[in-house]
Amino acid sequence: MKSKRKSKGPVTASKLDKNASIDFDSPALKKLRETGGIKKEYSRTSSIIQEFHNLNKRLAIIRKKRQFHKSSHQNSSKSTAIDQSVFSDELIEEKEILKKLELLGGLNEYQKASILGQSKLRGGDTSRWMVKVLLKLRNKISTRANENPGNKTNSAISAPILNEKLKLLDVGCLDPFNYKKEFSWIDPVCIDLNSQHHKIIKMDFLSVPISSLSPQLPAYNADNYNSDSETQSPNDEESCAGPFDIVSLSLVVNFEGDIIKRGEMLRHSKRLLNPNGYLFLVLPLPCINNSRYFDHSRLLQIASHLNFTTVEFHHSNKLAYYLFQLDSLAPDSPTTKPSSTNSNSNLAFPKKQLHNKKNMNNFSIVI
Numbered sequence: 336m337k338s339k340r341k342s343k344g345p346v347t348a349s350k351l352d353k354n355a356s357i358d359f360d361s362p363a364l365k366k367l368r369e370t371g372g373i374k375k376e377y378s379r380t381s382s383i384i385q386e387f388h389n390l391n392k393r394l395a396i397i398r399k400k401r402q403f404h405k406s407s408h409q410n411s412s413k414s415t416a417i418d419q420s421v422f423s424d425e426l427i428e429e430k431e432i433l434k435k436l437e438l439l440g441g442l443n444e445y446q447k448a449s450i451l452g453q454s455k456l457r458g459g460d461t462s463r464w465m466v467k468v469l470l471k472l473r474n475k476i477s478t479r480a481n482e483n484p485g486n487k488t489n490s491a492i493s494a495p496i497l498n499e500k501l502k503l504l505d506v507g508c509l510d511p512f513n514y515k516k517e518f519s520w521i522d523p524v525c526i527d528l529n530s531q532h533h534k535i536i537k538m539d540f541l542s543v544p545i546s547s548l549s550p551q552l553p554a555y556n557a558d559n560y561n562s563d564s565e566t567q568s569p570n571d572e573e574s575c576a577g578p579f580d581i582v583s584l585s586l587v588v589n590f591e592g593d594i595i596k597r598g599e600m601l602r603h604s605k606r607l608l609n610p611n612g613y614l615f616l617v618l619p620l621p622c623i624n625n626s627r628y629f630d631h632s633r634l635l636q637i638a639s640h641l642n643f644t645t646v647e648f649h650h651s652n653k654l655a656y657y658l659f660q661l662d663s664l665a666p667d668s669p670t671t672k673p674s675s676t677n678s679n680s681n682l683a684f685p686k687k688q689l690h691n692k693k694n695m696n697n698f699s700i701v702i
């Protein structure tokens with residue numbers, strides 16, 4: 336008689352323990368990443384991600400409003416009953432959003448959904464596109480350098496790409512082995528607000544110092560609901576300091592709900608890069624092709640304002656990939672200060688309506 340084996344069922348994100356950190360070597364996760372889970376889980380993971388982004392965005396807006404009201408209240412001598420009720424409404428809304436985020440499983444559950452999103456069936460990990468472009472670039476530049484050995488302009492522009500090892504800052508890293516196949520020529524430093532592996536440093540990108548000698552920089556400190564700087568050791572900070580040859584912001588800028596901080600992320604990438612270094616930026620495609628306030632040319636204008644030129648871009652069905660190179664010889668554009676208020680007036684690229692079609696989203700980056 337045949338023994339009946341109990342089916343273990345498909346491996347899905349819901350079977351992963353909500354609070355446990357991820358074991359990257361586990362057969363379950365391996366299978367999950369190779370197969371992409373089962374179809375019905377697709378809609379579940381994308382709705383977790385979508386809901387998480389919406390709540391995060393709302394949280395950033397409400398916190399900004401509270402900060403604004405707090406500072407204008409401090410500057411005025413009187414506080415009216417209306418002020419008080421606005422304060423308490425905003426406080427209640429902030430608490431409600433935090434509760435909803437908690438019910439959703441917090442950043443941990445979001446990250447697990449994102450790991451599913453990296454699976455091969457769903458287009459794979461975005462680093463593959465960048466590696467392909469870098470290899471192409473390396474070949475092209477080394478051929479050019481061999482043909483014109485005395486050309487100084489060529490060698491200045493190509494400097495980082497011909498380095499034996501490229502130091503890469505992988506921001507929002509969910510898997511420290513993304514570049515495993517390239518470890519001989521890419522040396523990744525991995526960070527995330529919520530580390531899922533001991534090789535990923537728990538750190539806010541905006542706090543990454545320009546060099547190990549620079550004082551703790553940040554123009555902004557993340558006040559994201561789950562940031563917890565107590566678990567960070569000084570060694571972590573030292574190993575995570577600029578300059579870098581590449582900064583990777585793959586699906587990280589859209590995670591940030593505050594449009595000014597999004598711009599600050601691009602500006603901070605520039606500060607952290609070696610001369611002629613690279614910025615790898617990935618955004619969900621709807622940020623580029625379905626937003627009232629943002630599009631491909633706006634992104635290129637912002638990049639150019641920061642002295643980035645476009646090496647290559649690619650729009651897949653779901654994602655928009657960009658590899659920018661810092662033009663270290665270009666004169667700096669007039670700087671604009673990041674504003675802590677909602678004011679658009681001191682920005683070079685403020686929030687401005689560019690398109691107006693039904694069902695568009697409101698994604699934007701301001702600088």
Ligand SMILES: C[S@@+](CC[C@H](N)C(=O)[O-])C[C@H]1O[C@@H](n2cnc3c(N)ncnc32)[C@H](O)[C@@H]1O
Nearest residue numbers: 449461507527528529538539540585586587590
């Ligand atoms: C959608 S996941 C992106 C994962 C991966 N980079 C990819 O391309 O699939 C976004 C990640 O960015 C992280 N993140 C967002 N803002 C960050 C910041 N300021 N500093 C460090 N990590 C950040 C989040 O914690 C989250 O794990």
